[in-house]
Amino acid sequence: xxxxxxxxxxxxxxxxxxxxxxxxxxxxxxxxxxxxxxxxxxxxxxxxxxxxxxxxxxxxxxxxxxxxxxxxxxxxxxxxxxxxxxxxxxxxxxxxxxxxxxxxxxxxxxxxxxxxxxxxxxxxxxxxxxxxxxxxxxxxxxxxxxxxxxxxxxxxxxxxxxxxxxxxxxxxxxxxxxxxxxxxxxxxxxxxxxxxxxxxxxxxxxxxxxxxxxx
Amino acid sequence: xxxxxxxxxxxxxxxxxxxxxxxxxxxxxxxxxxxxxxxxxxxxxxxxxxxxxxxxxxxxxxxxxxxxxxxxxxxxxxxxxxxxxxxxxxxxxxxxxxxxxxxxxxxxxxxxxxxxxxxxxxxxxxxxxxxxxxxxxxxxxxxxxxxxxxxxxxxxxxxxxxxxxxxxxxxxxxxxxxxxxxxxxxxxxxxxxxxxxxxxxxxxxxxxxxxxxxxxxxxxxxxxxx
Numbered sequence: 001x002x003x004x005x006x007x008x009x010x011x012x013x014x015x016x017x018x019x020x021x022x023x024x025x026x027x028x029x030x031x032x033x034x035x036x037x038x039x040x041x042x043x044x045x046x047x048x049x050x051x052x053x054x055x056x057x058x059x060x061x062x063x064x065x066x067x068x069x070x071x072x073x074x075x076x077x078x079x080x081x082x083x084x085x086x087x088x089x090x091x092x093x094x095x096x097x098x099x100x101x102x103x104x105x106x107x108x109x110x111x112x113x114x115x116x117x118x119x120x121x122x123x124x125x126x127x128x129x130x131x132x133x134x135x136x137x138x139x140x141x142x143x144x145x146x147x148x149x150x151x152x153x154x155x156x157x158x159x160x161x162x163x164x165x166x167x168x169x170x171x172x173x174x175x176x177x178x179x180x181x182x183x184x185x186x187x188x189x190x191x192x193x194x195x196x197x198x199x200x201x202x203x204x205x206x207x208x209x210x211x212x213x214x215x
Numbered sequence: 216x217x218x219x220x221x222x223x224x225x226x227x228x229x230x231x232x233x234x235x236x237x238x239x240x241x242x243x244x245x246x247x248x249x250x251x252x253x254x255x256x257x258x259x260x261x262x263x264x265x266x267x268x269x270x271x272x273x274x275x276x277x278x279x280x281x282x283x284x285x286x287x288x289x290x291x292x293x294x295x296x297x298x299x300x301x302x303x304x305x306x307x308x309x310x311x312x313x314x315x316x317x318x319x320x321x322x323x324x325x326x327x328x329x330x331x332x333x334x335x336x337x338x339x340x341x342x343x344x345x346x347x348x349x350x351x352x353x354x355x356x357x358x359x360x361x362x363x364x365x366x367x368x369x370x371x372x373x374x375x376x377x378x379x380x381x382x383x384x385x386x387x388x389x390x391x392x393x394x395x396x397x398x399x400x401x402x403x404x405x406x407x408x409x410x411x412x413x414x415x416x417x418x419x420x421x422x423x424x425x426x427x428x429x430x431x432x433x434x435x436x437x438x439x440x441x
Contacts, residue, residue, distance in 0.1 A: 004281070007281065008281050008283060008284045011279055011280060011281065011284065011288070012284055012287065012288065012291075015276065015280075015288050015291055015292070016291055019291050019292060019294075019295035020295070022295050022296075022299060023295050023298050023299060023302075026298070026299040026302050026303065027302055029306075030302040030303060030305065030306035033306035033307070034302065034305045034306050034309075037305065037306065037309040038309075041309060041313075129398075129402075130250070130370070130371075130398070130401050130402065131370070131371070131396070131398045131401065132398070139386055
């Protein structure tokens, strides 16, 4: 028997076991904190669309996922967090993707109350050009705040465009592609909500419902 | 042969054999994350921690590791340590972890780390190896911070913005000097230009010192660095 080979195998096995133990231990020590961080991050990222609403807690538990194909912006699944005060619907927070950005999908949050009025918009993830398109971030400018309180009646759907395109919303210096993509996505989300708000707040899970009707 | 003092070794890691500036190792993370000071500092700390721990572990196990299987063992040790660092960042610096993204796990592929394991830690005692990890890691981290600060200053007109990602608390804007800046500095080409400038500056300083020394003691030229 090849003892050198055998020794190598043992060494490798022992070191692999020690390394695995090290990772397992670190995982155990950090797992709780990581879950808490992710939950906190999610709650904080929804905050811009929740400000000023009266609701009872548990927004993140009322999540539904709308798989594609759907009429919402973006080709991936859309996430909707439903906001209730006791059992009365208050608002729906949509996490959707604007597809026509400069570089890749722009993940945005759009909060819409039961009257169809925007409660808040925020840009969650994007790869737009630093210094130009990234001005849409709420930490860099107040651009996203101009949608608060707006709806499909204010302005009419044709007015949901940047001023340069004959619409009613501000654009950004040096960047019109990113604002145009975001405004289009907000408008599409509002139109979707207008057509489907009852389904969204219905207690039946629309995902399960959809699968049933398809079969 | 006596081992050189700590100060001398620190100078070696920081200057004469700086992993980024002289050995040109670990350039992928160096170029990718240095768009701001806080990113450079974050990745610098993570790399420093991994380098110290991996040097320590490689040195501690060096007597049992056969030469033929040393590379898989280094990979195993480094990969485990990087996973631990990633979990620690996720737990304690979640914002920084989000900002650095894939570049934390990619520390595994930083050849500066495996190079120090192979060249130094596998042949030296634990204490000395950890010191080596510290000086080399510091050299790398300081370069990351310097390039990060330079690009942030030039590209965004600010310095130390978003330090809250490391220190916690409310988002901070740092020292804002101008509103906006020269955009290409924070885009990928800016990373290459900045590194090139840093290397050129180092070479220029080395040459000047070398000439000064030659003038002071003609005929007795000492260390010549590229």
